[in-house]
Amino acid sequence: MRDHFDDVTLAGDGFVLRPVELSDADAIVDGASDPQTLQWLPLPRPYEREHAVEWINNHTAPPAFPRVIGVGSAFAGVIDLKKTDWRGRTTEIGYWLHPAFRGRGLMADAVRLLGDWALRTQEMERVEIRVATGNVASQRVARSAGYVQEGTLRNAGFLHEGRVDLIVFSRIRADLN
Numbered sequence: 001m002r003d004h005f006d007d008v009t010l011a012g013d014g015f016v017l018r019p020v021e022l023s024d025a026d027a028i029v030d031g032a033s034d035p036q037t038l039q040w041l042p043l044p045r046p047y048e049r050e051h052a053v054e055w056i057n058n059h060t061a062p063p064a065f066p067r068v069i070g071v072g073s074a075f076a077g078v079i080d081l082k083k084t085d086w087r088g089r090t091t092e093i094g095y096w097l098h099p100a101f102r103g104r105g106l107m108a109d110a111v112r113l114l115g116d117w118a119l120r121t122q123e124m125e126r127v128e129i130r131v132a133t134g135n136v137a138s139q140r141v142a143r144s145a146g147y148v149q150e151g152t153l154r155n156a157g158f159l160h161e162g163r164v165d166l167i168v169f170s171r172i173r174a175d176l177n
């Protein structure tokens with residue numbers, strides 16, 4: 001049975017999804033320190049360089065899978081496949097963008113590319129996105145990427161502000177056209 005995703009670089013329209021490198025550390029610190037990032041993800045706060053270096057060192061080889069969203073030579077954000085159940089063939093996408101790359105629909109394109117790749121080529125049957133009920137931008141990303149809203153998981157998430165309800169979205173193999 002497969003137990004990790006292929007360690008690939010995926011090419012999208014104007015961006016790539018590539019492995020993370022130590023040279024991404026400063027950009028990761030910058031993007032992860034943004035108040036909106038820290039509002040919706042329970043990352044260390046303050047987010048220091050040592051956090052980025054430790055995270056990179058723990059996520060450069062399979063089974064870890066995060067991809068950097070690269071635009072030209074610039075770091076634009078991170079997208080990951082996590083909580084993967086290889087026997088059940090389900091996985092979950094998580095993501096954040098550096099503030100300089102928000103507001104142009106980039107994440108919806110990245111989510112569609114990565115999720116559909118997982119469904120088409122990595123034996124996945126279902127890809128989930130879980131979003132706090134207050135995180136409207138991320139909910140729009142999920143819908144724009146072709147994910148179907150299923151329901152609300154009560155008290156299922158934690159952020160710096162405390163416990164939150166999570167809306168669950170999914171895309172399944174049958175949704176592919």
Ligand SMILES: CC(C)(COP(=O)(O)OP(=O)(O)OC[C@H]1O[C@@H](n2cnc3c(N)ncnc32)[C@H](O)[C@@H]1OP(=O)(O)O)[C@@H](O)C(=O)NCCC(=O)NCCS
Pocket residue numbers: 036037038040041095096097098101102103104105106107108130131132135136137138140141144
């Ligand atoms: C979520 C995130 C990746 C989206 O970035 P993006 O791809 O640039 O998304 P946009 O800024 O284009 O916003 C997506 C949509 O939501 C809308 N939107 C953004 N903020 C909004 C708000 N506060 N209220 C209503 N709509 C909003 C945008 O107008 C856009 O609409 P469109 O689909 O009609 O174009 C980015 O905001 C981010 O990194 N947030 C912090 C981390 C995070 O929330 N991660 C996800 C955790 S589940």
